[in-house]
Amino acid sequence: xxxxxxxxxxxxLFDVKDGNPNGDPDAGNLPRxxxxxxxxxxxxxxxxxxxxxxxxxxxxxxxxxxxxVKEKAILNKQHERAYEAIGVDDLFAGDDKKRKGGDKSGExxxxxxxxFYDVRTFGAVMSTGVNCGQVRGPVQLTFGRSVDPIIAQxxxxxxxxxxxxxxxxxxxxxxxxxxxKFTVPYGLYVAHGFVSAHLANQTxxxxxxxxxxxxxxxxxxxxDRSAARGEMTTRxxxxxxxxxxxxxxxAHTLFKRIxxxxxxxxxxxxxxxxxxxxxxxxxxxxxxTLQTLLG
Numbered sequence: 489x490x491x492x493x494x495x496x497x498x499x500x501l502f503d504v505k506d507g508n509p510n511g512d513p514d515a516g517n518l519p520r521x522x523x524x525x526x527x528x529x530x531x532x533x534x535x536x537x538x539x540x541x542x543x544x545x546x547x548x549x550x551x552x553x554x555x556x557v558k559e560k561a562i563l564n565k566q567h568e569r570a571y572e573a574i575g576v577d578d579l580f581a582g583d584d585k586k587r588k589g590g591d592k593s594g595e596x597x598x599x600x601x602x603x604f605y606d607v608r609t610f611g612a613v614m615s616t617g618v619n620c621g622q623v624r625g626p627v628q629l630t631f632g633r634s635v636d637p638i639i640a641q642x643x644x645x646x647x648x649x650x651x652x653x654x655x656x657x658x659x660x661x662x663x664x665x666x667x668x669k670f671t672v673p674y675g676l677y678v679a680h681g682f683v684s685a686h687l688a689n690q691t692x693x694x695x696x697x698x699x700x701x702x703x704x705x706x707x708x709x710x711x712d713r714s715a716a717r718g719e720m721t722t723r724x725x726x727x728x729x730x731x732x733x734x735x736x737x738x739a740h741t742l743f744k745r746i747x748x749x750x751x752x753x754x755x756x757x758x759x760x761x762x763x764x765x766x767x768x769x770x771x772x773x774x775x776x777t778l779q780t781l782l783g
Contacts, residue, residue, distance in 0.1 A: 489692065489694035489695075489696055489697075490694050490695040490696065491688075491689055491692075491694060491695075492626070492683070492685045492688035492689065492693060492694060492695060492698060493685060493733065494685055494729055494730055494731065494732070494733065495683065495684060495685050495729075495730040495732065495733055495734065495735040496681075496682070496683035496698070496727055496728065496729055496730070497680070497681070497682055497683075497727075497728045497730075497735075497739040497742055497743070498680070498681045498682075498683075498725065498726060498727045498728065499678065499679075499680060499681075499724070499725070499726040499743055499746045500535075500629075500632070500678070500679045500680070500681060500705055500722070500724070500725055501676065501677070501678055501722070501723040501724035501725075501746075501748070501765070501783070502632065502676075502677050502679075502709065502720060502721060502722045502723055503674065503675060503676045503677065503720070503721055503723055503760055504672050504674070504675050504677070504717070504718055504719065504720045505673070505674050505718055505719040505720075505758075505759070506671050506672075506673060506674075506718040506719065507671055507672065507716065507717040507718020507719060507720060508669075508670050508671055508672065508716050508717060508718070509528070509530050509534075509632075509672065509675065509677070509717065509720060510529070510530040510531055510534045510632075511670070511716075516668075516670075517670060518640050518670050519638065519640045519670060519671075519672050521638065521640065522633070525637060526637030526638065526639075527633050527634045527635075527636070527637055527638065528632075528633070528634035528637075528638040528672060528675045528677065529631050529632065529633060529634075530631060530632035530677055530679070531631055531632075532628075532629040532630060532631055532679075535629050535632065535679060535708075536606070536610055536629060538704075538708035538709065538712050539606075539609075539701065539704040539705065539708055540555050540557065540558065540605075540606050541708070541711065541712060542703075542704040542707060542708045542711055542712075543555065543605050543606070543700060543704055544558065545711055546700070546703070546704070547605070547700075551602075551603040552602055552603055552604075552605065553605045553700075554603050554604045554605065555604065555605060555606050556600070556604040556606050556607050556612055557606055557612070563614070563616065563617075564616065564617040564618045566600070566604075567596065567600075567614060567617070567618035567619070567620045568618055570596040570597075570599040570600050570603075570620050571592065571596055571618070573599050574592060574595045574596060574599055576592050576596075593619050593620060593621045594621065596619075596620040596621070597614065597620050597621035597622075597623060598692075600612070600614060600620050600623070601623060601691045601692055602692060605697065605700070607623055607625075607691070608623070608625070608626075608691035608692055608693045608697065609625055609626070609627045609691075609693055609697060609701065610625040610627055610628075611623045611624045611625025611626075611691070612625075623691055624687055624690075625687065625691065625693075626683055626684045626685070626686075626687035626688035626690075626691060626693045627681065627682070627683050627684075627693070627701060628681065628682045628684075629679055629680070629681045629682075630679050630680045630681070631679065632677035632678065632679035633677060633678060633679070634675040634676060634677050634678075635676045635677070635678060635748060635749065635763070636675075636676070636750065636757060638672050638673075638674075638675045639672070639673065640670050640671070640672060641670065641671050641672070641673060642668055642669070642670055643668070643669045643670070643671065644666060644667070644668065645666070645667045645668070645669050646664045646665065646666055646667070647664065647665045647666075647667060648664055649665075650665055669716070671718060672718075673758060674757050674758045674759065674762075676723070676748070676757065676760065676763055678746075678748075680739070680743055682739060683698065683701075685733035686733055686734075702725065702727070702781055705722060705725055706722050706725055706781065706782050707722070708722070709721055709722055721760075722782060723760055723782070723783070724746075724765060724780075724782055724783035725780075725781040725782040725783065726746050726767065726778060726779070726780055726781070726783060727778070727779045727780075727781055728742045728776055728777070728778055728779075729776065729777050729778075729779060730775060730776055731775040731776070731777075732775060736773055736774060736775030736776050737772075737773035737775075737776050741773075742773075742776065742778075745767065745768040745769070745772075745778070746765070746766075746767060746768075747765070747766045747768070748763050748764060748765045748766070749763065749764060750762060750763060750764075751763065751764050765783065767780060767783065
């Protein structure tokens with residue numbers, strides 16, 4: 489695996505049509521919205537989830553591409569695997585299940601980084617119960633924020649069946665039950681990302697891992713279809729590569745080079761073609777190159 493030698497900053501564009509890109513459980517699963525501006529939000533956690541899911545599908549959940557944070561995972565069981573792998577067979581003592589292992593936690597942490605893609609990519613807190621330490625991930629993402637304000641539409645839906653016989657008797661032969669569904673008619677979102685070469689060398693996040701990250705960001709929505717999410721698509725991935733580990737320009741100045749907005753005459757966007765996107769790739773700071781991986 490080739491060690492990472494460069495810092496990267498990137499801009500991710502994605503959109504949603506007639507779907508809920510990221511429901512808020514504290515608001516009845518309504519699409520997340522910035523209350524002051526009306527712009528839609530998609531959390532970094534949601535985006536990382538989709539990357540994890542894609543890598544799990546693409547690599548078949550085998551080392552070194554296992555996924556640590558996944559549905560129904562028991563995290564301490566994965567920690568126990570790490571200690572078994574490094575030869576600590578007296579991990580627990582007594583009924584209180586207190587970890588022994590002493591100064592072996594560093595070795596256990598390294599094993600977790602080696603075997604789990606998302607640990608060496610995004611980091612993890614693995615000091616709960618069975619202690620495998622903490623890892624600060626080299627790849628970080630911001631919230632996705634919509635270019636323009638969005639609206640959340642509420643739809644009444646019916647189900648032509650009931651769950652129990654008691655419900656059927658109560659409804660006297662009419663088996664229809666009512667529900668609610670929330671969608672965003674259309675929204676174009678922008679998220680920013682960062683890749684630290686220094687942290688990558690600590691977790692052994694490699695050039696091969698980086699290429700898999702780009703692949704996941706481009707294709708993650710293609711394998712995340714559901715009735716709730718409608719149509720979601722990655723529309724652009726613009727990567728700024730620095731020729732050093734520390735970087736050659738502040739990230740925020742680079743992000744300003746990707747500009748987008750509504751086309752003239754369009755008042756309400758309902759499709760990606762309603763927007764213009766400009767990529768200012770001339771006169772870049774010395775030591776920085778721009779790669780348009782999708783756009």
